[in-house]
Amino acid sequence: MSPAARTPAARASSSGRRRRALARTPPRRPAPAVPRHYLLLKGAETVPLPWFADLARGLEQIVSQRAIMCLSGNAGVGKTFALDTVLAARPRPARRARLVRLVPRPAPTPLSLRSDLADALNLEARLKDPGAFDAALREVLAARDHLLVVDESQRLDGTCFEYLRYLFDDPHARLAIVLVVGERGQAVLRRQKMLASRTGVSLQVPLLTPADVAEVIPRFHPLWREADRDALSRLDARWCHGNFRRWAQATHHALRLLQHASAHRELAPHPLLEDVLDATLQPHEDL
Template sequence: MSRATPAPSRARSARAPATTPAPAPRRAPSAVPRHYLSLPHAVTVELTVLELVKDGLKKAVAEQAFMCVYGDAGVGKTFALDTVLATGVVPARQARLGRLVPPPAPTPAALRSHLADALNLTDAHSENPGVFDTALRKTLAARDHLLVVDEAQRLDAACFEYLRYLVDDPDTTVAIVLAAGEHGLAVLRRQKMLASRTAVWLKVPALTPDEVRWAIPRFHPLWQHSDDSALEHLDTRLCHGNFRRWAQATHHALRLLRRPRADHSFSGRAVLEDLLDARLLPHTDAR
């Protein structure tokens, strides 16, 4: 998880220890989304982004509008959305949740099919677009819906227009969250119809160095007793405040600790330089 900085909104705007870690508290299987690589003992860190996402979702649902969430790959956009939605406190009006990840370059016809699957519309599949649209609009009018579209930059203008058509229908009650990478923001910005229909633009940036020192020891027991200089060194060299990179570094470090005669001291820089550098490709600092 990472913190977040809300961008100016638009017209409808209100944005380890060395030893084996102790087992984490058991949770209900659906309570929290899994961490990257299903990292054992990883903990969801309560950073500002969760509250910002929660507030943004409430606003989007209340206004039946779009919410655009963007940021560099791996900073925690999808994890933040999943974490907040898993709490059950959002959306406020108990909207039915649908989720889809469009394939590259989807057509409106393909989007219709994915929407039917995402919203469990088993009786809405039809080769006739008009019949399908009527069934979909009837479903969206029956109760509140929240649709989360990950990798939204894959959509083209025709697909965005179809989503606009669903939001603008006077009988439907649907809010749509569009999540995109930092480079995908340009795709969203080009869609003029989003300007007046977006309740929140929310940027999820990488962790700052101060946040790394605070959050990473809480993220996983492996780093609880690492000194600040070691964390700063690994972050500067490989992770750059990116939670996915930190999950990768933790995954590789845990594997190394399981080796016979492994050096179990992760408090200094030597192990990080000699062992992790060879396992993580260089990463650009987006901060």
């Protein structure tokens, strides 16, 4: 019988079966892309820092032990970029885990967290019946290893952390969690007593030291490859303060000045660059 000759009831039944099949078999999500540099900075290179290896080992540990990692650091030090870089390589056994990324909306609730998880896992969002949704979600989490990365997790309140604990403590769940927070967000995590006994790895991302700046920044961008070490030290002391995001901003503005300069002079001590950075980079909180 041709599709056109089917009765409406038969067509509706066939359509329902297709929808149920799609709900049971979520489409494969693409692998994480190579992370992009801040401001899409042209010519920037990814420079693996020593703590990248600690991050890779930590991911391997929490996936194998089904534990929680707390990744903290000041804004702009490169937490998310480093995590994306390491996840793109997918160390074993994290390579086998299904990656789930969440960025909670402002003032999240368990209901919004359910909705975000439904979108991330391609689940049918039966949010009108939280019990049915939770049962389906727990079934998915039990089917294979999952690595749940929650960026800006300091936005979560106590009820959201309790919901994560509920999922994490399911004896059948194959779930590891990475909680990424800013420096001031550590206080939020410390108030969550449920995390203390479940955290397998706690890693704080450091700022670049002056020695790191001299070693890393010339490898970060060709603009600084031949720069004088003292010039890099002055830039870092006055504006960047070991913060990778601020170095990307300074590089962006230096390149912009070069495009309009009549001669390519050494940029670091150039008064024009200092004026531009003074006007565009906000004073660092440590100053």
